[in-house]
Amino acid sequence: MVFNFLKPLRIFNSNFAFSKHNMITIGKFNDLQIAAKNSDGLSLSDGHREILLPYSDVPANVEIGDNITVFVFVNKDGQTIATTKKALAQVADFACLTVVDVTEDGAYLDLGIGKDVYVPTRDQKRPMQLDESYVVYLYLDESNQRMLASSRLDRFIEEEDFEIDEGDEVSLLISEKTDLGFNAIINNRYIGLLYHNELFANLKVGEQRKGWIKKIRIEGKIDLSLQPLGYSHILDTKDVLLKELRERGGKIALGDKSTPEEIYERFQISKSAFKKAIGGLYKERIITIGDHEISIVVDSLAD
Known part of the structure; x- marks a missing residue:
């Protein structure tokens, strides 16, 4: 997705020092420099453009020339504004946000900065309900640079050229x-x-x-x-089980016929992983296995 940047408002004195700044990006956290103070707040700049940080959001003990991290958005009046409040998500993020208002044309989600994100009806996979939370994708309306959200996630995911491999x-x-x-x-x-x-x-x-x-x-x-794959995971699980057995006096009340829920509650692993691990320990003659209990061999308890 291509994002349009702000039009320049004024160019600062070339003698003013700016370094390591990116261009101001709406809907993102920006690292900007305090360039000036005015009646409404602080003027922040990337060296080319400036935006306003209202005094209500100005932290203590900052001075002209300091760098400051802010979230940048377009308010209801069409003005580009900065805030030091921590937004729950940025443009190009998938996030779970809560509905704070519903209208005939769409819904508004809480972004945590006092500026809600609008979800047009066309962007709702299912009609959104007040106080419910939904996973959405945040993007910019190219016509006015305002943030929008969509629960039609399939429109925004990457479906090829995966930079991931099996086992990652x-x-x-x-x-x-x-x-x-x-x-x-x-x-x-x-x-x-x-x-x-x-x-x-x-x-x-x-x-x-x-x-x-x-x-x-x-x-x-x-x-x-939700679990690592491959034999290395089984080796790790064996070590965890053996440590637990030794700390519990040599016995654990889980065995060959214990339920998957009981096993997961205790060790956060599947029954399949549990059985592979205890099978390995049994073959090494470290434990004995019952229907609802495993016990460590006496000689192994002394190791």
Whole structure:
């Protein structure tokens, strides 16, 4: 997505020092320099353009020439404004935001800065309800540079040329519950699926999780896991189980017939991973396995 920058308001004295500044970008955090004070607030600049930081948002003990990080947006009067309030998301982000107002034409989401983000009806996958939270994508209206949001996420995800591989650890934003499981935004760029039958934790839309790429299908679909893949994960799990056994006097009340929920509640792993780990410990003659209990061999307890 291409973002248009602000038109220059005035050029500052060339003797004034600016360094390491990017051009001012609406809907983003900007590192700007305090160039002047006026009756309404501070003038902030990237060396070419200036915007206003109202006095109500000016932190204590700042001086002309200081650098300051601000969020930049266009207010209802069409004026470009800076704020030191921390926005919950930036343009080009996927984020979970809460509806604070609903009108005939759209809904408004709380961005945390006193300026709500508008979601036109055309950008709502389903009609939004007051006080409900939705995962949306933030973008700029090219006609007026105001921030908008959309819950039609498929329009904004990348569907090819993935810069991820199977087995990679990734960040996930749970975006939607489906018949198959939960869709999740991957690294703020792609979308993948966590299958119901592989989940042993209660997930909620808007929740952020660490995950792993399980499979990238030929058609571009991505399968996800909440657990690391491969034998190295089993080795780690074996170490965790063995440490727990030794700390608990040699016994744990989980075994071959324990439920997936019981196992996940205790160790945050699937039953499959648990059985592979205890199977490995059993083959090494470190533990014995019962239906609802595993016990460490006496000799191993002394190691």
